[in-house]
Amino acid sequence: MPALQDLKALDLANAQVTLWSVKGPSGPAAAAPGYSGRWVDTTDGVDAALKETFAGELAKIEEVIEYGLLAQNNEASALQIPADETHANLLIDEVAAEIPVKKASQVNHLFNAKFYVAKFVVGDQIVFAVKKTESGWKTKKAASVRNLYFADQQLAIDDRPHFELSKTFDFFIFDDNVLVRNKGAFESVLRYKSTQREDFVELQAEAEFLAAFVDVAPLVAYVGDNKIQLRRACAIRQKGHYRDVDFMGRLRADQAEYGFTIEFDGDGKIVATPETCAQIMKALLDHRLKSGFSRLVYDVQDTTPVAL
Template sequence: MPEKLALSADQFGGSGSTCIEPIAETIEYDILAQNNEASALTLQADETHAHLISRAASEPTPARKVRGPQDLANSVFCVAKFVHGDKTLLAVRKTDGSWSTRKTSGFIRMIFTDEELDLDEEPVFTIRPDFDFFVLDDRVFVRSKPRFESVLSYKAGHEVAFATLKEEPDFFRIFSDLGPLDEYVGTNKIHLRRAVAIQQKGHYKNADFMRRLLAEHASMNLAITFDAQGRIIPTVESGRDIFQALLNHRLDSRLTLEMFDVPSTERVG
């Protein structure tokens, strides 16, 4: 988590209702779920570190007061606070490069006044008039999943979860060697999300699922090799197919008689 709250204001870029107006529907947050321009992912605030942001915004103290540019420089995110009656909406956005002293130190800022260019020696902090996620009561509404996960250190959580998964007996015993799979995942945030989803689904714990995978992998065009004990022999190259299989994301269409890889699954019956 960032060490300080970069900005807290009662008014920011219009009303809070204007900020959330584009959200026409909500989708329950899932490790692989994606929203579009008219929707937001939503989850319980207590599943995140959002309470730390809420606490800092609700308890302004002199020690947190911004007294100069140095207090804003290198901030990771900024927060706008909207209050209406007894309701408080916190709108959070990850800051851009203008807040980073490292990224701005190599530039000379200029302003155009009186028909000529002049040096602008005052620091500049740019804020876009939209937000990455909102905190309202006990819910978080996510508009930008990558920036939300970056601000709340979700990737770090995914790395811990993957490390835990690799130590799980039900998981490591289905492989002859975890080294190549570990290399395939690395620090790639998409692969880490999928590893967490594999842990949540838990298909690898189901002996019948694994027997069917052994029997059907060739007909499903899954480039997976098994050893004499029925364990998966992973390679970096086969990592994608292994993950698709363990996620149960390679499916048949009865209508077109074609096979598809899908981004997520939802039971319909």
């Protein structure tokens, strides 16, 4: 876990902190995302709060898991993916320099930001900590409530614009890696889902995949634009079990033992139906397994081969 170890070893107390509010991703869903950022002057108190959140988030991470389409982290882990496999470079380019023209000089520069980036600079090391914004950053929210504060045993109105600073970060970009704490936020901010859409389109055009089916249309309709099903479809392509003649032969011969009722035609091709699409996905992911100890059959969310 070198990236995590290096992050935890940073001299955070002496880090220079800059906060950027960012609008985007923008542009067509299938294209590389666009970002529009503004950096903000912050008080020492805000900088200290950002450092505290940074340190607190890192302290929770005890394990790093390789990012996968179906991999999930928990409260004590983070997913890791190389930055060059994402659009992180586009975001980094947008918040690279605190030039005057990009400084937030009016409140509208901050309202409706989709996320903010806390940039921590320690010598020649830079960490970008990213967090999707809460509702308080939206103009609609600001216009629909009145902020109050309590002092001297009474409530008073505070008409100044308010923004919410979270006590967590969604992901970190550091040293050519991305450490992900919130997978959904990461995929939304860096538009990772659009890559999955493109991958699924390519899968539908792959001759070996088409050859495994009588008609893939029911499966395509089942996946649709659902982010979970897109991940699964892309994982099916990565694993490539449909290209393995032996795997497909065993699927046809042994599926009933695992509770599947997938139909096959006379040539051994899968007959996809709305009723069996979920089973087909599980089968091609190899996500229905039998315990060698209890002999029970289980559905699993992800698989990691064990070297014996």
